[in-house]
Amino acid sequence: MKYGYFDDAKKEYVITTPATPYPWINYLGSQEFFSLISNTGGGYSFYKDAKLRRITRYRYNNVPLDLGGGRYYYLYDNGEFWSPGYSPAKKELDAYECRHGMGYTKITGKRNDIETEITFFVPLNYNGEVHKVVVTNSGKKPKEVKLFSFLEWCLWNAQDDQANFQRNFNTGEVEIKGSVIYHKTEYKERRDHYAFFSVNAPIDGYDSDRESFLGTYNGFDNPQAVAAGKSNNSVADGWSPIASHSLLLTLEPGESRELVFILGYVENSLEEKWESKNVINKQKAEAMIAKFATADAVDKALEELSNYWEELLSKYNLASGDDKLNRMVNIWNQYQCMVTFNLSRSASYFESGIGRGMGFRDSNQDLLGFLHQIPDRARERIIDLASTQLEDGGAYHQYQPLTKRGNDEIGGNFNDDPLWLVLAVVAYIKETGDYSILDVMTPYDNDTSKAAPLSDHIKRAFDHVINNLGPHGLPLIGRADWNDCLNLNCFSMEPGESFQTTTSKDGRVAESVMIAGMFVYIGKEYTALMEKVGNTAEADRATMEVRKMKDVIMEHGFDGEWFLRAYDDFGRKVGSNECEEGKIFIESQGFCVMGGCGIEDGKAIKALDAVEERLGTKYGLVLNNPAFTKYYVEYGEISTYPAGYKENAGIFCHNNAWIMCAEAVMGRGDKAFDYYTRIAPAYTEEYSEIHRMEPYVYSQMVAGKDAKRFGEAKNSWLTGTASWNFVAISQFILGIKPDYDGLKVDPSIPRDWEGYQVTRSFRGDTYKITVKNPNHVSAGIASLTVDGKVVEGNIIPVALDGKLHEVEVILG
């Protein structure tokens, strides 16, 4: 069952009912000001950091669902009222539509012959959310309606905001000037920032105190001010400051009224904080408001945003016979990659924004799907990440985006972390050809006195693995590897203790075959880079280490039919046929095969076949099998989940991509693409009532075959799935791979495909690559011509002429 449809021409998903199976959201903003917005206007905004600079309040796990805060509008018409987005008033509408587009959301609702269309977006280079509201009298009689706006301020620190009421109920302060409501809680003291909510028209009234607006016991569905059709002009003084305007609109039949509301964020330095005693300096806010004084100015900014996305998405464009595939590759997967690049795992409808900052491994992986869009931002991020790396090559697991410093509370010792940095650096250089990044002096542990060239960072990352080997010569797992929940050194028996932060033993026994596979795969990339920059000695050393690791994997990491997952702290096999539960895991199969282990002797194929047989389901591949049905103190968090959920045999979409890549490496394009379609959101749209999450973006997890809710997704948006699936489809399946000297063409597709066309911007040039498959093969190139000239091998040499180049590829 569907709850809307894709409008590919407009790059929108159009939701046709407010009653989606779960709130279906979008993100606004892509630089410093971010917002989450659901299909009924729920959500919140923050500046840079969802924990430390939360601008508006949102209640997670609210009852009613999603009615915990948002940018709310109400229309009051002659004694009755409704909301154009259905929520919060929840009065039936004659028409409803929500269009989630690239960086904007447009909600339209109609009732009583009044059509209201609201476009929400964050303009480029702007620290604010703009709402263009168009109210139209679509009836035959003149109308006099009142429009009420509403939002609730968060007292900046989102965690403290929901805990420290004995203080917080006393601190709220606002200022009101004209049509602008300023939120200035704690500005009097140490804060250098305030927020505002404005409208570009004179108002009839306002409220800034929540209780005055709602009534003591009313909900957002029934504010007493709206029910009465009249604001109270309340001035908040403690408790919960809000911002609500009311405007009387007189509309002739057919007449429209356009209004611009702005939710803005302003920082003032200490010297420029005040206009006069306790009166805030409003200069910057007024400039922001002036910028969008008219609906025309807003339309122009919307057009700029549209052009911005047109340009970004033009860098990789697919024309295939499959609409679902086209919309994933051309629109939604790339769009989601931008969101994961911006936010890592910090703020979604499942990530509360107060739990954590930017992940080291997460952000490095997110770069893989993003860096072709804006390489400069990728470069900056790489340096930010590397700056939190520790001197021994290890890494803080997370950092706060506001401070860009490593997060002490979480700590480090996740032994896969450093390798992802190597992969990100390699991918950046392959995309850009910019080797100079290797020379950037980059601090360790954010200490500039400990700066070293980035090349030193990736060397230490590589060495961190070989400096931490266990009894079999496999890499020690540390607190955990990519699978945060496989905690082989924790041995926690304390109820509720966090596996991620509690003291873990400095285990020198438990080893990860997954890190070993990563080391081989990424180590080869490191080797190639070293060769490329002429550091042959380092390349030779690395080659030797990689070869050694590969041998160790084949000797100690293969279980007969598939790759082991690990050795535990007792030196016992994890992910082995010998185990009672958790006999096979997905991660090591993916990375070992991607690294080329077992290709020669058929073990790679064996492992992939075992994946299909034991982990395959119609909704994707489960992480492990059989699921754990009891707690294993020696395995940790993975065995705390009910069977079929999350890391315990859930369909963890992130690692599904590694199997796609591995199948592609083996040339099994049919299987690779089959796995792709099992989890790609556009393909899940048909059964949204089961899947429940947004059909335009990936979710982290889908309940596995052992779960009662098999097929139900969770944790949409912020997942490494987006990036890795883009890598899998664009580079491994469609086979257009950036390489040092050009674009490598190496498809691995379903045999029955006739062909497809990819238009790829690369280092300033554009390559229109037509792939033809007359012989119905999966892989292998029969011929490659560039601008009519035959090229040997499978690399399109980079032209660097800024021009369009026609490429024809014949498979066979």
Place this chain on the structure above:
Amino acid sequence: MKYGYFDDAKKEYVITTPATPYPWINYLGSQEFFSLISNTGGGYSFYKDAKLRRITRYRYNNVPLDLGGGRYYYLYDNGEFWSPGYSPAKKELDAYECRHGMGYTKITGKRNDIETEITFFVPLNYNGEVHKVVVTNSGKKPKEVKLFSFLEWCLWNAQDDQANFQRNFNTGEVEIKGSVIYHKTEYKERRDHYAFFSVNAPIDGYDSDRESFLGTYNGFDNPQAVAAGKSNNSVADGWSPIASHSLLLTLEPGESRELVFILGYVENSLEEKWESKNVINKQKAEAMIAKFATADAVDKALEELSNYWEELLSKYNLASGDDKLNRMVNIWNQYQCMVTFNLSRSASYFESGIGRGMGFRDSNQDLLGFLHQIPDRARERIIDLASTQLEDGGAYHQYQPLTKRGNDEIGGNFNDDPLWLVLAVVAYIKETGDYSILDVMTPYDNDTSKAAPLSDHIKRAFDHVINNLGPHGLPLIGRADWNDCLNLNCFSMEPGESFQTTTSKDGRVAESVMIAGMFVYIGKEYTALMEKVGNTAEADRATMEVRKMKDVIMEHGFDGEWFLRAYDDFGRKVGSNECEEGKIFIESQGFCVMGGCGIEDGKAIKALDAVEERLGTKYGLVLNNPAFTKYYVEYGEISTYPAGYKENAGIFCHNNAWIMCAEAVMGRGDKAFDYYTRIAPAYTEEYSEIHRMEPYVYSQMVAGKDAKRFGEAKNSWLTGTASWNFVAISQFILGIKPDYDGLKVDPSIPRDWEGYQVTRSFRGDTYKITVKNPNHVSAGIASLTVDGKVVEGNIIPVALDGKLHEVEVILG
């Protein structure tokens, strides 16, 4: 305006409307299982620790207010439904009443000729909340109605529960057996506890999955199961587990049906966790349920609870001509003292239960108003508190009740903390005569290898002050003294940084006159105790130190008309006429005068007169004046509050009691009692629409004269106000003071009083003390007779015969 009335005979406050100005709550439980319950059934339960063992979910700062969780009931009658407590259904009732009593709450609601009475309580020695539900057909026709119960489980750790959704939405698990719904999330792994919700009758259906019960987007006001009159028999699997029963009740006219619902908590050791694989061992739960299988058993437990409170409250009973005074002294103030003893500042409608544990200084002070009730529990608490003391005599500022360990996150260095321990120990011995507590081997920092007799702890507490003196010889303030918000060593400029936990400089300049006053007051008590136990050398040493401190106060701590508050880090005066704002503070006036400073030379009276003139308002005494109107980095948090709120010139009721005591010490009973009535809750009942908080308990703060909301209270229930006001009224004003060798009688009352009678249990005896005031004086005793015999002095010698003794006191 009033929203109810006191029913003194039943020791209840009767609320007659659900629309109180704020939810008016009660506490259930007084040992290990606690609940908060509002007048419409909102609130939550926990076992020992509101953060780590939260049993049911409650959403603070919810919209609609208080509709964020509770124990909810719905009646379904032929297509329509309502809640007997008004919430959550919010349908109009024909009758409504809520009776908050001693450890129980009874809510009655009537509609459609159905009267429903629900009594909520936690039986003595029982880890569960019992709901006795009586449904009566008060109409003339037979009725067939359905009763729905509802509560929502918290996933144990209340902080994690509202943050870690990416995990928590996957972990929820329940079991259902008969009429019992068991909540067992994480029991599979490390938890040794589960909860259950039962009813003592066969059920027609159940729900344990929130979404199934409510519908995806519905609120608690409109659950789809209730609207349909039918449960879905849903079994939770992740997301939000709940517990709801439905029962069909067929009632003839006049017929009643009694049901018993139980919300229980069970712990099982590792060995006894399971009945069979993944099936929890229910033995303990079944025993708990069996205990209250009948309404009769419940009634008996209610009677036991009533007897328990009758006994507790009999220990200090006043008969005066003032009903408000009687109900405060005899019922509500003592009741609140029990609550503050149990919970410190951990869980109220303002304390979210996740911010902190038990305060060191808070709990020591709370003991003062509690220890006459159950001295054994006071003794245990004193040892718990002293066990977290540090070796240098300082203290952790807070500890977690579940672990009883000092809270590292908050730390220490609040330099008044140690002195409160001395005061608590002295009060305990005076109440009980039990000197053996001084010999109890008590750890430092919870390290049993560092145990020492409690007498050593109080010595180190005393010495901690004199080992930390500043340039004037006054005590260094450390991070802060009693006024947490006067942070003279923080110098914080970082937005949002916590003044309580951020690194504070090890200031050796800023001094506290308040601690100096405390040292004199409490030091004298320490001296007397040392004399009492025959440690003359220590007594002499302490006397000398106290005398020295008193001299220092008079030389450096008096500002001409009142006592200074402190010296800041620059050595400048705080709370001086020289200051621009904050010229006078309340705390040092109270403690210096209580300590006897300035009594001889009239400075004490001068200071108290200044308090009246500068701090007095009709709603109580403000903390300081003038309020701070800007941020003073050298003063810290106090200047972050808007003027008139909290520590910045709010009426901080806690310290109002110190002025009452000081006025009593000076024999000015009229003023002492006047201040008492300005803040005592029963006297605020008349203007509840301004005061807004419960008129039966103290609030921490009332907005001061500089505030826009002058007279509005906040932070009700958990405040040191309860304990100190009980000390002020019972010991300083009514003047019945426990002393080492008997009860001291030393009233300080309004001159126009004719007299009063106090019945006091003391060390097993009962003293019926009749105070007569024929000469209309405030203080001074003309004669004292015990059982007809004249006693010299003002101490009733302790009889230790377990009998009733008649005491007559003539003032004059």
